[in-house]
Amino acid sequence: MKFAIMVNEGPYTHEASDTAYHFTKAALEAGHEIFRVFFYHDGVNNATRYTVPPQDDRNIQVRWSELAEKHNLDLVVCIAAAQRRGILDENEAKRQGKDGDNIAPGFRISGLGQLIEAGIQSDRLVVFGD
Numbered sequence: 001m002k003f004a005i006m007v008n009e010g011p012y013t014h015e016a017s018d019t020a021y022h023f024t025k026a027a028l029e030a031g032h033e034i035f036r037v038f039f040y041h042d043g044v045n046n047a048t049r050y051t052v053p054p055q056d057d058r059n060i061q062v063r064w065s066e067l068a069e070k071h072n073l074d075l076v077v078c079i080a081a082a083q084r085r086g087i088l089d090e091n092e093a094k095r096q097g098k099d100g101d102n103i104a105p106g107f108r109i110s111g112l113g114q115l116i117e118a119g120i121q122s123d124r125l126v127v128f129g130d
Helices: 016-029 041-047 060-071 079-084 090-095 113-121
Strands: 002-007 033-039 075-078 107-110 124-128
Touching: 002 016, 002 041, 002 113, 016 033, 016 041, 016 060, 016 124, 033 041, 033 060, 033 113, 041 060, 041 075, 041 079, 060 075, 060 107, 075 079, 075 113, 079 090, 079 107
Parallel strands: 002 033, 002 124, 033 075, 075 107
Antiparallel strands: none
């Protein structure tokens, strides 16, 4: 089965991101395909490389980055939601006149069209968070 995943909550405010990560990992291990993981609303906060949780806590952003690298996942961050929350890639930072970017490895910024495409191309769109 081919899944598209949508994450709507931040990494440490709600269990949705953890649950989405574990669902995605389990689906891949079971032989399913993940077409795309789309981060929307506060879910875009999963994509900042400046997350520094305590040493005894999980680093959700690193988990997503490592999973993406291992399985060649497409981790897409909604551009409008990201800009509102200060998440910028190199191109957006330059375009907005900012002095640096903060997007984590494996993530990319794009628009809602990527979510629509994921829903069309996949057998199931699974949403985590409100």
